[in-house]
Amino acid sequence: MRKYNGLTFKYLKKQKQRTALTLLGIILSVALITSIGIFGESIKHGMVQQVLDLKGKYHGTFDNLDDKEISILKKHTKVKNVGIQTPLGGYRREDSSLTISIEGWDKNLIDMIGRSLLKGRWPRDNNEIVLERWLLEQLEIEPRIGNKFTWKYDMTYIDEEGKWNNYESEAEFTLVGIMKDSPGGKATGSSLSLVSINTVKNLLPKALLNKNAFFWVNDTYSIKDTLDELQSSLKIDDDNVRVNYELLNILGENDKVNFPIIFLIAIVLIATIGAIYNIFHISVMERIKEFGTLRSIGTTPKQIKKMLFTEGFFLSVISIPVGILVGFIFSKLLISNLSIVNNVANEVVVSFKVIITSSIVGLLAVFISIYNPARLASKVSPIEAMGNDSAVLKEGTTKxxxxxxxxxxxxxxxxxxxxxxxxxxxxxxxxxxxxxxxxxxxxxxxxxxxxxxxxxxxxxxxxHGDYSIMVNRGMEKYSVKDLESINNIEGIKEVKAIKFRGFGFNLMFNEENVNSDFLKYFKEEILKFPHYNQKKKNGQYLLESDVFGYDDKTLSKIDKYLEKGNIDIKRMKEKPLALFINSRVDPGYRVGDKIKFNVSLFDSDDGKYIRDKEIELEIGGILNFYPINMGIYSMGPGIVLHEDMFKDILEIDGYSRFDISIEPKIIREKIENKLEGITNKIPGGTFVDYxxxxxxxxxxxxxxxxxxxxxxxxxxxxxxxxxxxxxxxxxxxxxxxxxxxxxxxxxxxxxxxxxxxxxxxxxxxxxxxxxxxxxxxxxxxxxxxxxxxxxxxxxxxxxxxxxxxxxxxxxxxxxxxxxxxxxxxxxxxxxxxxxx
Amino acid sequence: MDILKSENLSKTYGSGEISVDALKNVDFTVKEGEFVAVVGSSGSGKSTLLHLLGGLDRPTNGKVLINDRDIYTLKERDLSIFRRREIGFIFQFYNLVPVLTAKENITLPLLLDGRIIDNDYIDELLSTLKIKDRKEHLPSALSGGQQQRVAIARALATKPSIIFADEPTGNLDSKISSEVLDLLRISIKKYHQTLVMITHDEEVAKTADRIVTLEDGKIISNEVVVK
Known part of the structure; x- marks a missing residue:
């Protein structure tokens, strides 16, 4: 022992059991922090990967850029990647309710969004087009490369006078490739078709040409700051900026603080520090007498503190790396053996951040833990410490x-x-x-x-069970007979039938009977659309709403969405009692309020307009979300009625959606064939297998x-x-x-x-x-x-x-x-x- | 009548070359009511002898008989019970239980034995030892002399046949020492007890009935004090 500090090591060596326990305690604590960190990072990584797969690899988009601005953006040091999109317009076919948009993309954008080909190649020359596979099936287009077809397309735009206009044209396209379906495309009935940017340039008048830039910020820069910087340097209106919030939220690049997670981590940290504190506290208490001896032979309080800190440091140097390793092995074993996919991590991500954080937390915990015991130890009076047996520090007894x-x-x-x-x-x-x-x-x-x-x-x-059959828009409905035939298929356990109308059902309101937030939203976001300008009836604004008719089974299962009021199925069956769903902004309605709607009625056979009528509904309950929806929403609120009341008011017999559950251990294929048969009775009907x-x-x-x-x-x-x-x-x-x-x-x-x-x-x-x-x-x-x-x-x-x-x-x-x-x-x- | 008798008592610590013979074939007897002082230099085997006589340690060889009972033939549990009933110990460092009050410390051996406490007797002990007004205090609130008097009272509480004291005043100054010793002597006379006490202090030893001197684990003299 050359220095007095050597005593520390002698002590650690002599008290093997105690040293082992101390090490084990720190190792476990550090391992806990590390594995939570690794879990967190891996899950985050998995989620980022998922969003990237789903939405593409971009942080934001700037709309309506000219070529000069695009070239500035492309050359910007903080921007890694830029992809260009120019919309050509939408294609509609009378016999289908599908939404098909045709867009010109450059190769960069295709890579960023991550679209891939099943067959053929990407569009290069004029009028070449690539379609999604499911769309070809749905529209019954022959999936042959080189196949030519003529599509009408239209585009809505605001002219120089600020009025809304519609541009319509048609062109012959050549199929040069078939790409993989976009996620969720089929279920919502919307599809993307790609052409080259030059095609759009040729087909659209120059005034309608719109170039939007998708960009990815260099990894070393803050995404939000860069976004703001780019926006202000290119002088882009807020309206023309779209941020990939889903991605930024996961990356933590938003202003929202995730309190629950912080709270959770705080609990774990406190527990960890508490555990380590405890270990050192008792380890010092145990040696109080020894410190007394040291004090009596002239060791200064500072030296005692130093000895203890040396001990803590020494123990940390051994246990923290081991703890990190244990944490790593633990999370690796868990994550890789479980091969957690989707939503959760699918690979172990060990970032430097996690290792550094765990080390710092471990070290801090050790030093915080030593501080107090060290102070105690250095304060020990030599006589007290030596003379007494165990009651070194004043031992009081509560009576x-x-x-x-x-x-x-x-x-x-x-x-x-x-x-x-x-x-x-x-x-x-x-x-x-x-x-x-x-x-x-x-x-x-x-x-x-x-x-x-x-x-x-x-x-x-x-x-919503095992399968859904949906028809999205227009007058098309599945009939009561269709429902019967589904119910008659062997192995079907339950069918929930939903009635729906997404148009011709308008909420009527005055400026007085809604709150200011809603009014602001209505005036700024909705009134700008052309067809809303004229929409006013008897001095009241009209707002297009979604109306659903749920059956008894469905109504009895949506309690969890209920925010206020109640779901009185019996009364809903007989009275115009509705459940109200706030879609975007809450107009401030309360349970018991009566609200008016303007309903357009159509002939259920030929779809011809008959007349309008005004109805009044009482709000029986307010829901926080659409329990079952059609994948698309109107600008206005949602209304849920009992199916009988729905039929009375809208004079619609048919159904827009069936959610089907099957008995377990049934051969699915047989049922699927029959269900698909029923689905295909209506063009545009979609069959979803869950x-x-x-x-x-x-x-x-x-x-x-x-x-x-x-x-x-x-x-x-x-x-x-x-x-x-x-x-x-x-x-x-x-x-x-x-x-x-x-x-x-x-x-x-x-x-x-x-x-x-x-x-x-x-x-x-x-x-x-x-x-x-x-x-x-x-x-x-x-x-x-x-x-x-x-x-x-x-x-x-x-x-x-x-x-x-x-x-x-x-x-x-x-x-x-x-x-x-x-x-x-x-x-x-x-x-x-x-x-x- | 001999209350305590050791035959051929030996204790060896360690084994082989590093073994130390702390006690070598000690034959030793104490009569009932006798006060024996054990003296000797440090390391002469005094404490070892006391521990062996009191059943705290096991001898390497030999026997200890208390009231004609060979205590080392007893099982651990029975020996514990025997100790708390027949033997009282007084240590240099008092060894009181810090969480218990003076009175609770004194009655602890009785409580461990599940016996009903003879409050009159305990009060009398407290009075005799002049700690009656301190009985509700915790050891930490007592002075050294008071703590030792509590320890004496604890040793006497079960009315044991014999009391062993290991330098009971070694930790006290001379004035307090003589006070404590006086009280100890008064107590054992009053309750007709036998006392075997280790001491360094010749003056203290001289107040005993007999002085036994140890050296190198052997008794080298055994003299009755002429008063």
Whole structure:
């Protein structure tokens, strides 16, 4: 030993068990932070990948750029990639309700958006076109390269006088390629067809030519700042800027602070720091006498502090890298073995950020944890520390006589002593209980997350059984007979039939009977569309709304969407009672309000307009979302009626959508053929199979559960080590006292009982606080998460509380086993001499 | 009548070359009511002898008989019970339980034994030892002398046949020491107890009935004090 610091290492070497426990504690804590970080990063990466796949690799778009501006953008140092889009117009066919847009894209944009070819090549020369595969099927176009067809296309634009106009033309196109379907295209009935930019230039008048630039900001720059900078340097109106919010939200490049996640991380951090603090605190307490000795031979308080910090640093240097490695292996095992796809990570992403953060947190935790014990140790008066046996720091006793007599009668004198021992060193006990309590809190909170995410509910939100049959627009409906024939197919469990009308159903309102936000939205966003200008009836504004007719089965299952009021199916059947859905902006209607609608009636056979009528509906309830929708929305609100009332008001018999559930273990193919047959009765009808999505969601559900449970196990382990560590130390410190007790005749059995009771009391007190705080915190977390995760539910977590109580008591008692063995096997004489 | 008897008592620490013979074939008897002082230099085996006589440690060889019972034939549990009923210990560093009050410390051996506390007797003990007004205090609120008096009271609480004291005043100044010793002597006389005490202090030793001197683990003199 050349320097006094050498003492630190001698101590660490001598107290192998203690050093190992300390290392293990830090390793586990760091591993927890690391794995949470890696999980987070991997999930984020997976989500980014998903958005990139879905929406394309761009941060934003600027619309209406001229060639000069585009070239500036392309040359900008902060911009990595620019893709150009010029719309040609929309193609409509009378016999179909599909929306088909024709656009000119450059190669860059094709790559950025990530479209790929199944056959042929991308358009290059004039009038060459590439279509999506499903569209070819739907429109019954021969999927042959070189196939020529003539399409009409139209484009709406604002002329120089500020009026809306429609440009219409037609051209012959040559099919040069077939591309993969865009996600969700078929379900919503919208398709994209690509031509070259030159084709658009040739086909459209110059005035209508619009160039939009999609761009990707260089990775080293802040996306938001760059966006703002580009916008102001190119002088682009806000109207012409579109930001890929879905991507930016995931990348965290938005102003929204994710409180629930921060809250969760804060809990984990506090628990981790608490655990490490505890380890050092007791490790110092254990050596108080030693520090007293050092002080008495002239060690300065500063030197003692330095020794302790050296120790902390040394331990960190070993345990933090190991902790990171363990965390990495843990998350790698979990993520790669579970091959979590979609929504969740599918590859392990270890960023520098995670490693650095974990190291800093670990190191900080160690140093924060050492600070206080070091101060205590350096303050120890040499005489006090040396002279006293275990009561080095002032040990007070709280006098809780009531408890005492109860404990005395329950557990005898040993029980009473055990309880009093708990409070002999308040600080130490508080630290122990604090760390156990944190373990309990983490357990309850994570169990809550695990159980609250009711995945069947999410499944229900996204899927409507096994299949859907939909017809999107126009007058086309499936008939009551179609419904009957579906119901008659063998193996069908349930069919929910939905009636729908997305036009000719207009909300009538005055400026007086809506709130200002809604009025502003209406005037700024809606009135600018040409066909709204004339739309005013009896001095009232008209706003196109969606109206649905739900059957009894569907109405009985939409409680979870209900925000206000109630769903009285019986009354809805007979009275004009409606459920109101705020689409974009809340007009401020309340339950019980009566609102007017202008309804256009059409002949159900030939689709000819008959007449308009005015109706009044009473709002029976307000929903926060469309329980079942048609994939497209009007500008106005949504109204849900009972199917009978829908029929009375709109004079429509047919259905727009069927959601079909089948019996389990049925040969799907047979049913699918029949259902597709029914679907194809109406051109533009869409058949959707949810099998894949359902399987995916179920897989995800399992995987997320496993992930959360694994985290709970790690948390449990940390808690366990912490408790074992604390209790072991608490007991070893008192070896001499136990020796004396044995000298005056305590039997081993009595000693064991006393010590075990002490462990049990730690468990009980911690479980008490942990349950209360864990419940409160899980509730706060629920409140924070609720807005985004509407599927979350909160119940008092009785099962977790029970688990926590049983767990902590068992752990508390278990933790006494090792030290007890040591103490009771120790020679009394040795104990009394208190040689460690 | 001999209350305590050791035969051929030996204790060796360690084994092989590094073994140390702390006690070598000690034969030793104490009569009922006798006050024996054990003296000797540091490392002479005094404490080892006391621990072995009191059943705290197990001898390498030999026997200890208390009231004609060979205590090392007892099982651990029975030995514990025997200790708390028949033997009282007083240590240099008091060794009180810090979470218990003075009175609770004194009655602890009784409580461990599940016995009903004879409050009159305990009060009498407290009075005799002049700590009656401190009985509700925790050890940390007591002075060294007071703590040692509590330890004496604890040793006497079960009315044991024999009390072993290991330098009970080693940690106290001379004035307090003589006060504590006086009280100890008064107490054992009053309750007819036997006392075996280790001491460094010749003056203290001279107040005993007999002085046994140890050296190198052997008794080198055993003299009755002539008063």
């Amino acid at each position: 809780k006589r009531k408890w005492h007599s109860l404990l005395n009668s329950l557990f005898g004198v040993t029980g009473k002593m055990a309880y009093q021992n708990l409070w002999r060193n308040k600080k130490r006990s508080v630290v122990t209980i604090f760390s156990m309590t944190l373990g309990c809190i983490l357990f309850i909170v994570f169990s809550f997350i695990n159980s609250s995410a009711d995945f069947d509910n999410i499944l229900d939100d996204h899927l 099998e894949k999505e359902k399987k995916l969601l179920q897989k995800q559900k399992r995987q997320i559960k496993i992930m959360v449970i694994s985290l709970i196990i790690v948390i449990g382990l940390i808690g366990f080590f912490n408790i074992v560590n604390t209790i072991t130390t608490n007991l070893i410190i008192r070896t001499r006292e136990f020796g004396m007790l044995r000298a005056i005749g305590i039997t081993n059995k009595q000693l064991k009982k006393m010590v075990r009771l002490e462990g049990m009391f730690y468990g009980i007190v911690s479980a008490f606080w942990g349950s209360i705080l864990g419940t409160i915190l899980s509730f706060i977390l629920y409140l924070l998460f609720k807005q985004e995760a509407t599927y979350m539910k909160w119940n008092t977590p009785w099962i977790s509380i029970l688990g926590v109580c049983v767990g902590t008591i068992i752990v508390g008692v278990l933790a006494t086993f090792i030290p007890l063995k040591r103490i009771s096997s120790m020679n009394i004489v040795e104990s009394i001499r208190n040689v460690e």
